[in-house]
Amino acid sequence: MSDTFRILTGSGSSGISFDRKRFSEDVGIFNPRAASASSQPASAAGSSSSEKAATGASVQLPSSLDFFGSARRGKGADGEDLRGQKKRRRLQGAGDEARKSEEDEDSHTTESEPLTRSTAGAFLKEKRLKLTGTDAPLPLTAWSEIKSRWNGPSWLSAAPSTCGFATPTPIQCAATSILLDDRDILAGAPTGSGKTLAYLIPILFHLREHKKEGFRALIVAPSRELAVQIDGQLAKLAGRNEIRTCVLTKANQANLKDKEAAKKFDVLITTPLRLVHGLDAGEIDLTNVRHLVLDEADRLLEDGFLEQTDTILAACSHPSLRKALFSATLPSGVEEMAKSFQLDAIRVIAGVKDAATESISQQLTYVGSEEGKLHAVRSMIHEGKLKPPVLLFVQSIERARQLFEELIYDGLHVDVIHGERPKAQRDSVIDAFKRGDVWVLICTELLARGIDFKGVRLVINYDFPQSVQSYVHRIGRTGRAGRTGEAVTFFTKEDGPYLRSVANIMKASGCEVPEWMLKLKKPSQNQRKQINKRPVDRQAVKSAAGSSQGRRIANKRSQMIEASKARQQQHDAGSEEVE
Numbered sequence: 001m002s003d004t005f006r007i008l009t010g011s012g013s014s015g016i017s018f019d020r021k022r023f024s025e026d027v028g029i030f031n032p033r034a035a036s037a038s039s040q041p042a043s044a045a046g047s048s049s050s051e052k053a054a055t056g057a058s059v060q061l062p063s064s065l066d067f068f069g070s071a072r073r074g075k076g077a078d079g080e081d082l083r084g085q086k087k088r089r090r091l092q093g094a095g096d097e098a099r100k101s102e103e104d105e106d107s108h109t110t111e112s113e114p115l116t117r118s119t120a121g122a123f124l125k126e127k128r129l130k131l132t133g134t135d136a137p138l139p140l141t142a143w144s145e146i147k148s149r150w151n152g153p154s155w156l157s158a159a160p161s162t163c164g165f166a167t168p169t170p171i172q173c174a175a176t177s178i179l180l181d182d183r184d185i186l187a188g189a190p191t192g193s194g195k196t197l198a199y200l201i202p203i204l205f206h207l208r209e210h211k212k213e214g215f216r217a218l219i220v221a222p223s224r225e226l227a228v229q230i231d232g233q234l235a236k237l238a239g240r241n242e243i244r245t246c247v248l249t250k251a252n253q254a255n256l257k258d259k260e261a262a263k264k265f266d267v268l269i270t271t272p273l274r275l276v277h278g279l280d281a282g283e284i285d286l287t288n289v290r291h292l293v294l295d296e297a298d299r300l301l302e303d304g305f306l307e308q309t310d311t312i313l314a315a316c317s318h319p320s321l322r323k324a325l326f327s328a329t330l331p332s333g334v335e336e337m338a339k340s341f342q343l344d345a346i347r348v349i350a351g352v353k354d355a356a357t358e359s360i361s362q363q364l365t366y367v368g369s370e371e372g373k374l375h376a377v378r379s380m381i382h383e384g385k386l387k388p389p390v391l392l393f394v395q396s397i398e399r400a401r402q403l404f405e406e407l408i409y410d411g412l413h414v415d416v417i418h419g420e421r422p423k424a425q426r427d428s429v430i431d432a433f434k435r436g437d438v439w440v441l442i443c444t445e446l447l448a449r450g451i452d453f454k455g456v457r458l459v460i461n462y463d464f465p466q467s468v469q470s471y472v473h474r475i476g477r478t479g480r481a482g483r484t485g486e487a488v489t490f491f492t493k494e495d496g497p498y499l500r501s502v503a504n505i506m507k508a509s510g511c512e513v514p515e516w517m518l519k520l521k522k523p524s525q526n527q528r529k530q531i532n533k534r535p536v537d538r539q540a541v542k543s544a545a546g547s548s549q550g551r552r553i554a555n556k557r558s559q560m561i562e563a564s565k566a567r568q569q570q571h572d573a574g575s576e577e578v579e
């Protein structure tokens, strides 16, 4: 029992927070002696809960991890007030250019020499890159090598810098050269470290120009939102060069049946399900695809997507098909599976495999119960700790709706996104969040992977994530592109058996975690199977509202929800459907 008590109270840890006074009853459940101590005034009990809570201090990046030179520029988002943030985000569109030139100025100061066999070892060590496989090409150290080493077009070797990315990140150094050499690759690198560019540049290199041959490259991603984002990045990189991309939708799928219409495109970007529908209907032809990318590969090779991914692999029948797999997490089962369909692949790992990004300060907070979660969010609001923009993850669509209905009257600019909202609404919510009009976005696993909101300062795991992969990807929505970020994960008694794995991740990414927590019993096979099949059962999200005040609040809330729905409908009527 005392171990469980320690799990929940996190005594002595710097990454755990537990309010002993509020949860004195829970303390009693696990350790009656501690309960009596905790019910005394803080001074008598020895130390206050806040003293035990994590400091959440931002992490100083070691130079090898400061991919983007942000530490050098002192560009952390910490300390910026809300108005500053909003203004910054509004200006981001037009301001991107200004930021780019500022970044360019900095990054052009370092001239890098192409590597040789004798200098490569030190480079790999400095960039914390591990390469395995036969005849791995030397990593590139500057974009100019696309032209000097691979004889690529000038516009392509200039494209990353034109987009503001003057210096390649470690994963880009290694993975881009492997793909330029036209090899299969399995690549693991932290969230927000620039994996997308690492595979997009080689696609542009191999395709060069629009050839009217139909799809020659295929990028598969687990959500439509991510597919749209990849398309945007590809368009930026390609600039005016005629590479034509298509994000597959229900609306355009049937048109692609016409071979002439399909010839208008070079790159297909899609979710697996949409593509399999197209393949089943005989509307999509993948026989000409030479470059296949599975982005978030471990997710695509998991139950739920595996069958579809299999169908897609079978449909890409070109004899010189190259397969690239990218993710921030690559469980060993996925690596094994990859070996079964990749050919002489090179494996690249940047940093510590499967770890969370080191610039994210992580904290676990015991909240006692479902009501305790709402209480904790509201305390964060009142204490000014809820620094927007915030992403708030819950485990189901139903809970996302419930939480939205609770928070909408708290004076926050809050919205919710999940797979059951119509696509136009999802797009407009994402735009509003990017603009800064939505401060707190409640979301499901839909937004856990790949989505690049640069300025997110805080991720709250309102519901404990159901796997370590989910944890790493969810918190990876903050601390991107060299910025700092914060992640707070709530837990209750029900989550106890799964704490150990998150504690391990926290430790691997440089957070202090007490030794005893890492030594907790692993969840049994049965517990793991259970959580894979069905998430933890939780009470509905709601605050105690039996009183007349509660009813008054509830009435006010439903009026506000109705008004918000009406506004949304008005807005949707004017917005365009994407799919």
Ligand SMILES: Nc1ncnc2c1ncn2[C@@H]1O[C@H](COP(=O)(O)OP(=O)(O)OP(=O)(O)O)[C@@H](O)[C@H]1O
Pocket: 068, 164, 165, 166, 167, 168, 169, 172, 189, 190, 191, 192, 193, 194, 195, 196, 197, 327, 328, 449, 450, 451, 452, 454, 476, 480, 481
């Ligand atoms: N070389 C670079 N220099 C500066 N910024 C970059 C560079 N390459 C990419 N970025 C920016 O870094 C951010 C993160 O990139 P990206 O979305 O590709 O990360 P990722 O590694 O795919 O993350 P995730 O695992 O979450 O999908 C993006 O905003 C991107 O524009």
